[in-house]
Amino acid sequence: MNYDEAKNKFISTWGSLGTLWGINKAMAQIHALLLISPESLSMEDIMEQLQISRGNTSMNLRQLMDWGIVFKENKMGERKEYFTSEKDVQELARQIAKERSRRELQPTIKILKDVSNIDEDGTAKTKELIKQTKALHEMADTLDILMNRVIGQDHNWITKALVKLIK
Amino acid sequence: MNYDEAKNKFISTWGSLGTLWGINKAMAQIHALLLISPESLSMEDIMEQLQISRGNTSMNLRQLMDWGIVFKENKMGERKEYFTSEKDVQELARQIAKERSRRELQPTIKILKDVSNIDEDGTAKTKELIKQTKALHEMADTLDILMNRVIGQDHNWITKALVKLIK
DNA sequence: TCAAACTTTCAAAAAATATTGAAAGATTAA
DNA sequence: TTAATCTTTCAATATTTTTTGAAAGTTTGA
Structure with a gap:
């Protein structure tokens, strides 16, 4: 198994697992993606990597922040918002x-x-x-x-x- | 709150709670009903009390038995099957x-x-x-x-x- | 063997849930 | 103030999940 296979497997497993701790697939997948990303990601990054819409991404990011497991980050000189998850x-x-x-x-x-x-x-x-x-x-x-x-x-x-x- | 109100409240609460330990509403409601019934119930009883179809009742009872928390009972001289839940x-x-x-x-x-x-x-x-x-x-x-x-x-x-x- | 009494199955329908995308809303820089 | 850049909202749509009910299946007694 190479990096991309492993990454996809992890994201999709985490996604289907999500339903059983009470969160939806997209939300769990966004979380999985952030969890294994060394750098924080923008909304565009997330949309592109998971192939989901802007609205979906926005709403689920908000929920993850409500759960207190994802955080907003602002990079100097950039207007765009970036996101990271709790890594511990x-x-x-x-x-x-x-x-x-x-x-x-x-x-x-x-x-x-x-x-x-x-x-x-x-x-x-x-x-x-x-x-x-x-x-x-x-x-x-x-x-x-x-x-x-x-x-x-x-x-x-x-x-x-x-x-x-x-x- | 009288008996019927309390009973309905319990059954519907347990029903919506079901989704978060991974079982569907009808399944959780059937379980709730059996849990508080002093006597075992037939499929007819369950259908009538919860207002759900025969097929639904049959399938969800099977799943509850697969989980090992509901049991079949046979009464002497009766062909019908009765069901009870684990009470402890x-x-x-x-x-x-x-x-x-x-x-x-x-x-x-x-x-x-x-x-x-x-x-x-x-x-x-x-x-x-x-x-x-x-x-x-x-x-x-x-x-x-x-x-x-x-x-x-x-x-x-x-x-x-x-x-x-x-x- | 047949028929009555009951249960299971499963395709179709309904209900619930998630997703999209475009418009409205913010925020910033010039 | 305007335009550019980015985010949020939400009605419409799509998808998934649950439910129905009638037909098929099973068991039992006569």
């Missing part, structure tokens, strides 16, 4: 964990809390609903605490967490 | 973690390994590609080990993992 993969993971907790886990926890707080009326179906949503609520809470714990740690958290768990 | 939420989480590792993490690890093994040709772009995919590979590996570690633990793993990490 552990920092990347922390940022993603943080955003997912905020966007998904926390709203879910709130709803589970509300649902599990309905009045117990003695019927089996109500009992079961309360019991299961309580259990989910508890688990989601624990997971969120765990994630935040992990986010608060330093750069080698993943390895450290592993070491702790293996002990 | 920690077991549910373990099962999901196991499947996601198998379906997503492991194939990704393989590709990252291949990509990071291309020949170093001295150029900056090749160096960067190798460096970043190696870092991702390492992280994915660690995560997979961590997940499997956790899957292998007993039913209170989440709490135990938390306790360990907090120490």
Whole structure:
């Protein structure tokens, strides 16, 4: 496998993987491209390399910046904007964990809390609903605490967490 | 909030959440419904309660069984098939973690390994590609080990993992 | 063997999601 | 102020994903 093959394989794999951490293909591909580019890239560069439209590029870059994993850069004497991604993969993971907790886990926890707080009326179906949503609520809470714990740690958290768990 | 409101809220929340652990709405809703039903349900029951077609119900039930979180049940003297879900939420989480590792993490690890093994040709772009995919590979590996570690633990793993990490 | 009761399959339709590209909006330099 | 350069917006279009429902398939009892 040569450089171009490897690059394309990486970009397309990362792209299809994107859907499963909740971002679309173009967004994930832009991120992949920036991640492996030694230099920051302009919108034109990205459009050309990934063969996507200007509008698409613009919108997805904005989303990546909202996630806090891509940054704008301005080069002296140039009006054009350039983009780079977070290059430290552990920092990347922390940022993603943080955003997912905020966007998904926390709203879910709130709803589970509300649902599990309905009045117990003695019927089996109500009992079961309360019991299961309580259990989910508890688990989601624990997971969120765990994630935040992990986010608060330093750069080698993943390895450290592993070491702790293996002990 | 009364029972029916709470039930609908839970089912629709779980449904939209589904997309972010990689399953579609109907599949997640069927799962939610089974999770809070004290009795097992027939295909008719599910179709009626969620207002979805027979084909849809059939296909998604199969997928849930493939994930190992929904089971078929046969009642004596009845030809119809009934379905229940895994009711222990920690077991549910373990099962999901196991499947996601198998379906997503492991194939990704393989590709990252291949990509990071291309020949170093001295150029900056090749160096960067190798460096970043190696870092991702390492992280994915660690995560997979961590997940499997956790899957292998007993039913209170989440709490135990938390306790360990907090120490 | 047949027919009733049930489930699965899959092509077509519908719905949801992503993408395009041209117009409008900014920003800067002259 | 104007023109040049670049970015954003968004309605229209394209693509992907999900859902439907009827036909085919399966199982069981008589």
